[in-house]
Structure formats: structure tokens, C-alpha cells
Amino acid sequence: MRRYFGTDGVRGTVNKSPMTAEFALALGRAAGHVLTRHLGHRPHILIGKDTRLSGYMIESALCAGLTAQGMNVLLVGPVPTPAVAYLTRSLRADAGVMLSASHNPAGDNGIKFFAADGYKLPDEVELEIEACLDDLPPLPSALEIGKAARVDDARGRYIEFLKGSLPRGLRLDGLKVVVDCANGAAYDVAPRMLRELGCDVIAMHASPDGYNINRECGSTYPEHMMRRVVESGADVGLALDGDADRLIACDHQGQIIDGDRVIAILAEHANRHGQLSGGAVVTTLMSNMGLERYLADMGLEMLRAAVGDRYVLEMMRERGCNIGGEQSGHMILLDHNTTGDGLMTGLQLLTAMTEQQKPLSELACGMVLFPQKLWNIVMKERRDLLADPQVQALVADAESRLGNHGRINVRMSGTEPKLRIMVEAEDEELMLGIGEPLMQAIKARCEA
Numbered sequence: 001m002r003r004y005f006g007t008d009g010v011r012g013t014v015n016k017s018p019m020t021a022e023f024a025l026a027l028g029r030a031a032g033h034v035l036t037r038h039l040g041h042r043p044h045i046l047i048g049k050d051t052r053l054s055g056y057m058i059e060s061a062l063c064a065g066l067t068a069q070g071m072n073v074l075l076v077g078p079v080p081t082p083a084v085a086y087l088t089r090s091l092r093a094d095a096g097v098m099l100s101a102s103h104n105p106a107g108d109n110g111i112k113f114f115a116a117d118g119y120k121l122p123d124e125v126e127l128e129i130e131a132c133l134d135d136l137p138p139l140p141s142a143l144e145i146g147k148a149a150r151v152d153d154a155r156g157r158y159i160e161f162l163k164g165s166l167p168r169g170l171r172l173d174g175l176k177v178v179v180d181c182a183n184g185a186a187y188d189v190a191p192r193m194l195r196e197l198g199c200d201v202i203a204m205h206a207s208p209d210g211y212n213i214n215r216e217c218g219s220t221y222p223e224h225m226m227r228r229v230v231e232s233g234a235d236v237g238l239a240l241d242g243d244a245d246r247l248i249a250c251d252h253q254g255q256i257i258d259g260d261r262v263i264a265i266l267a268e269h270a271n272r273h274g275q276l277s278g279g280a281v282v283t284t285l286m287s288n289m290g291l292e293r294y295l296a297d298m299g300l301e302m303l304r305a306a307v308g309d310r311y312v313l314e315m316m317r318e319r320g321c322n323i324g325g326e327q328s329g330h331m332i333l334l335d336h337n338t339t340g341d342g343l344m345t346g347l348q349l350l351t352a353m354t355e356q357q358k359p360l361s362e363l364a365c366g367m368v369l370f371p372q373k374l375w376n377i378v379m380k381e382r383r384d385l386l387a388d389p390q391v392q393a394l395v396a397d398a399e400s401r402l403g404n405h406g407r408i409n410v411r412m413s414g415t416e417p418k419l420r421i422m423v424e425a426e427d428e429e430l431m432l433g434i435g436e437p438l439m440q441a442i443k444a445r446c447e448a
Helices: 021-039 054-068 081-090 123-133 154-163 189-196 223-232 259-272 289-297 309-319 342-356 360-364 389-405 428-447
Strands: 010-013 044-049 072-078 095-099 108-115 148-150 176-180 200-204 236-240 247-250 280-284 301-305 323-325 331-333 372-378 406-412 418-425
Touching: 021 044, 021 054, 021 108, 021 123, 044 054, 044 081, 054 072, 054 095, 054 108, 072 081, 072 154, 081 095, 081 108, 081 154, 081 342, 154 189, 154 342, 176 189, 176 223, 189 200, 189 342, 200 223, 223 236, 223 247, 236 342, 247 259, 247 342, 259 280, 259 289, 259 323, 259 331, 259 342, 259 360, 280 289, 280 309, 289 301, 301 309, 309 323, 309 331, 331 342, 342 360, 372 428, 389 406, 389 418, 389 428, 406 428, 418 428
Parallel strands: 044 072, 044 095, 072 148, 176 200, 176 236, 280 301, 280 323
Antiparallel strands: 010 108, 095 108, 236 247, 323 331, 372 418, 406 418
């Protein structure tokens, strides 16, 4: 049973267990011991972070624990999560760590580990680290501790990596792009990279102060980006989250292009060029049935994984697919990176627009979405409502009334004390007629 590691590392409110300096110090020691034992030599580990105020505290404590246990640490400062995955490989580190709570508010933080290949640590290694926290190993002698060094050109390295993903000779001259950086990890990288490729860039929320990350901006609040695109006459808008591993786009009319539409565009473009592997794309249980029909019309399969990027990635690797992602905008393009990468996804969208000489609105219009709505029920404390027989009966009754005209997905959030209810149907009236009563009934049961 996991006590600390969730689907996306360790996460929580700062200065409350487990997201404390004391825990980060102990986690550094436990991880240092386990990784050293697996590798058989003094490992190098890379640490990146987003722009949260608590990043300094967690970084210092984690670094102290790792070096105390004999590991050498490379500090790369504020960079996107996908940059840590890339830099871990590029700098030949033995592991990487990203300090971020993604799209969560500034008061939260998280600790996510990557293996040397840029993929997340295997479950068994995370469980080993958890077990080691109960019985921390002896400390090495005074002259066997590790050392820490800063990598000054980390963001520049990542920008060159991103630019290298474009077809040779392709530039993006003439494209006017609004980019919302969410006052997060991509505040510098995103505008610089787009300008270097020739875009006319309007940067929004690119002035982090430690407190304003994700505050009514970025991929969870795309309305600001949408308005700015229309007001400025831009061609496209790109909204990132705090650690820039996900992307929500909009076209020149300010219409949202969510993760499902992005997958449709990238899959069609890759298939057109003979670059789609596995004859399928991997999505989640939340992805729209309209995407499934659109792909089927191209002779492509849509595979559904459990919600969470780690499950999408597992299925992609099992089935030999190179494109996968979530409706929330978390895209994994395995030809380019080993984890979700919002900037890489944005670049591939701009590439499709440029090569096909079509606006994003035209690329996105081929897929017709089913009406779909997501309700979130916030709980005072985390408990498994899905095991409640009354909740199971409520869901079963709603599914029977919906029949073959749609689908329902009810799940616990992997990172927050929330129950998420998704209802999708062929028409909006049916969807709301099923979903609203179901949500109210489950909410009443939750509060009972």
C-alpha cells in the first residue's frame, strides 16, 4: 500500500505532512540510499523546480538529504517538468526530481522522481523508498557525503531540444501567438523559444513572484488567453499549467481546443506523414466518444487507459504507440519526450498549421464532440466513496437510464480529496438530465 507516493509523486500542502522540510530531508536520505544500492556507484541526481515560494525550502531540504546520503546533486533551477525528464537523459544523470504541484495553487508542492531514462521511477522503486523512510540507513562518513552544483544553462539546453523537434528548415515566421505561462516554470522558456522560431509573441502571466503560480491563469483558466487572442488578432493561443507539462490551446476565434481535439489533430497529421505508430492513440476513460468515432473513420483505434499520465504512458509502451494524452491537455509524444510536454505539444500544433497552411480552427473542425460535463465533489477528507454500495447503486441506475446513448465515469482524484463524475451523451439535454441528479445524489451521500 502506498502511503506517500500517488499517481504523480508525493504532493500536499506545504508545512503540512508530508510536504514539510523534515519529510523532504528524510525522503532525500531514503531515495539516496535506495538509488545508490540499485546503481552500485555514487549517483548523480538532478533537481528542477517550478516558481512556488516553497520550492526554495523543499529544494534545500531534499538536496541536504541526498548529499548527506552520498549522492551528487545538479541544481537546474526553475524549469518545466518535461525539461527535467530531458535534462536527466542529456546530462547523463542517474535520476531526476521535479518539485512542483502542477496546476495546483501556490500553497501546494510536490516531489516527482524520474529514472535515468527520463521515465518516472518504477512503482517498485518508489515503494522501496517508502519502506526505507521507516528505517533510515546509517549516514556515510564525513568525507563520503555528496556535493551540489548548479547548471546555469539548463533552460537554454531545453529550448534547443524543443527547436530540434521541428522538421529541418521549418520556421514559424508570421504566426502571432499568445502564450499564457501561468506564472510558472515556463515563464522564460516559452516566450524565448517561440520568438527564436520567428513567432510574434504576446506573453501573458510571465512574471512569477512565488505566490501567483496558477492564480486565475494558465490552462485551468484559459478565458484570459481566449480574450487576448481575439483582441490582438492572434492566430493561436497556448495556455500552459504551472509546470508546463500540459497545454490547452485556442484558435483565432477564441474557441478552446482541448486535449481530445489536440490528439485528433496530431494523430491525423502524423498518420498523413506515415509517422503514427501502432495504428492507434492512447487516451483515458475521460476522452470524448467523438474522438473515438473520428479516429475510427481514419481506420485508427482509440485505446482507453485509466486516468493519469502514468497509465497512458504504460499503455503506449505496451502497445507501441507514439501519441497519447488526456482531455485535460496532458499530451505524451514519445517520438520527442518521455513525459507530458506542453511546449512540445504546442510546437507540433504550430507545425501542423504551418505545413498544412491551415488555421487551427480548420484543423480542429473534423471532429464532432459529444456533449460532456465533469462535476467535482470536494470532500473534507479523502475516503473511497466508490466502495459505498449506495453510491454504486446510484451509478448503476444512471447507467441503465443512459443505455447505449452515452457513458458515465465516476472516479476518485489521484491527487486531491475529490470525487469526479463525468457524463457524456448524444445530446446535452440527456447528458444534464442524467448527470445533475446523479451528482446531487452522490453529494448528499458524501455529506451524510
